[in-house]
Amino acid sequence: MNWQSIRFDWNQVRAFLVTAEEGTLSAAARALGLTQPTLGRQVTALEEELGVALFERDGRSLILTPAGLELLEHVRVMGEAAQQVSLSATGQSQSIAGPVRVSAGDAMSAYVLPKIIDDLHRKAPAVRIELIASNQISDLRRREADIAIRHVRPTDPALYARLIRESDAHLYASPDYVRRGPMPKSLTDPGQARFIGMDPLARMIDFFRQNGLMVEDRNFAFLTDSSVAAWEMARQGLGICVMGEEIASVTPGMVRVLPDFLPIRVQMWLTTHRELHTSRRIRLVFDHLAEALGGKIG
Known part of the structure; x- marks a missing residue:
């Protein structure tokens, strides 16, 4: 089908x-x-306009027909062009008002960013911060976020990144757990100590062992994919948890344990799309976050 003529x-x-x-x-x-019926009507209208079926149903899933696969190649190019237009338009905006989407890990979002966002609101009340609290890396190219706080430097040349902080992560437990135990005897002999792990467990065990803590599968009584849940379990005395200093410093009462455990060096990168960095409101939020989260290192 000649898609260009449509x-x-x-x-x-x-x-x-x-x-x-x-x-x-x-x-x-x-x-x-959108609502599902609205979306379904738009897809159906496109099929009627083209006179072809674009999807076949397989249970709840949709499978592209040959015509759908062919069209997909063309509309992906259109989608990338539309995203570029959106990036350029946002980048040229000189208004200090409107939404800015910030992506950060769930623990950073819960314990560190609220005060920073409140301070920003006092400075620029017309800017609305939309906080994406997720441990998944947002795709800045696809505008899943305007600014991302990451622990790794992005490799995409279209992204602008600034290293704003380096900090250490340690092992922590609540005073109640330290009193009741069981506590590890040493790095090489964790005994019956209970640790709170992050999914996947095999990677967590390997990570601890590389840092000299010879834990076993049996030491992990609890496992979660949420940093907030892990930290809250540790706060309530369920076990020992690894956490960054910036979180521990704003959580009164937590006790650092196993001081011989090598601190885990963590970088913090503030990242945005190069074109978005020219937007006044995004630049304002970016600079405010950079200053509040640590400023220059060194």
């Missing part, structure tokens, strides 16, 4: 693109902030 409705094309990438109407509707 005039597309971008809303319908975007509905098709996100549905193809997400695999289900429900997931695509969540990604676009």
